Amino acid sequence: MRIAEVAKTYDITPDTLRYYERIGLLPHIQRNASGVREYSDSDCARIEFIKCMRGANVSIEALQAYISLLDGGDDTIAERKAILEQQRDIAQQRIAEMQAGLDRLNYKIDNYDALMSKVR
Amino acid sequence: MRIAEVAKTYDITPDTLRYYERIGLLPHIQRNASGVREYSDSDCARIEFIKCMRGANVSIEALQAYISLLDGGDDTIAERKAILEQQRDIAQQRIAEMQAGLDRLNYKIDNYDALMSKVR
DNA sequence: GCTTGACCTCGAGCCGAGTCTAGGCGATAT
DNA sequence: ATATCGCCTAGACTCGGCTCGAGGTCAAGC
Numbered sequence: 001m002r003i004a005e006v007a008k009t010y011d012i013t014p015d016t017l018r019y020y021e022r023i024g025l026l027p028h029i030q031r032n033a034s035g036v037r038e039y040s041d042s043d044c045a046r047i048e049f050i051k052c053m054r055g056a057n058v059s060i061e062a063l064q065a066y067i068s069l070l071d072g073g074d075d076t077i078a079e080r081k082a083i084l085e086q087q088r089d090i091a092q093q094r095i096a097e098m099q100a101g102l103d104r105l106n107y108k109i110d111n112y113d114a115l116m117s118k119v120r
Numbered sequence: 121m122r123i124a125e126v127a128k129t130y131d132i133t134p135d136t137l138r139y140y141e142r143i144g145l146l147p148h149i150q151r152n153a154s155g156v157r158e159y160s161d162s163d164c165a166r167i168e169f170i171k172c173m174r175g176a177n178v179s180i181e182a183l184q185a186y187i188s189l190l191d192g193g194d195d196t197i198a199e200r201k202a203i204l205e206q207q208r209d210i211a212q213q214r215i216a217e218m219q220a221g222l223d224r225l226n227y228k229i230d231n232y233d234a235l236m237s238k239v240r
Numbered sequence: 241g242c243t244t245g246a247c248c249t250c251g252a253g254c255c256g257a258g259t260c261t262a263g264g265c266g267a268t269a270t
Numbered sequence: 271a272t273a274t275c276g277c278c279t280a281g282a283c284t285c286g287g288c289t290c291g292a293g294g295t296c297a298a299g300c
Binding site: 015019054 | 257260266
């Protein structure tokens, strides 16, 4: 898969994909004879994972830490799990905060509804 | 209430409070004889609202739009409600995305759990 | 009467995360 | 054979949202 197709598949710009590679979130992607990136299935799997994690607000920095541990083999399992747990806790908190905001929005919208049907 | 106390109450830095005032999210706050801000209850109510909305990922820009409509009286009710609805939709989507990431994190953590109890 | 601490203003600086520009190459279509 | 297209690189730029620094005022305590 070339960059444009990957970009379309995961809804990430080519610029961002190159950026991720540059900063080490992706391994060095294989190139064809003319220097064009050919993304393998495992590259794509990682991209999908990164996209999902970024969606959960996981920072680039945390992903770098996690991914660099992947190369360390089984010795890094505990450390990797610790990162995931920490990110899970952060995500949970963030979701709760967002939910509180959403509830507030709904409450205010209901008030506007009431107000509008009254005034009319 | 002076700025330090407000800051502590809502867990927002004084810098940010001044910034919000500068960009119009807060009205011009009353000053005492020596030029120090004295936040009223209604100022605080608005700060609390802003904090909650920012927690739900509502952009500064959307808040500016909403808040500037408040001065327009009843004529702007429909418009204000429209903003809230739009922000609600965005928040809902964002929460769903975050939840997907959280689920993925939990799934991976479970896998690490299994892996670790096996290897040990 | 001087220090200390909380506050003030203005403008510049910072951070995370991309995003864009310029200049260039190789393959395909006309 | 020349134009066009998709891709390449390096490095600069953007954007949202704060955050900081310098330099200054004022009230209270020693």
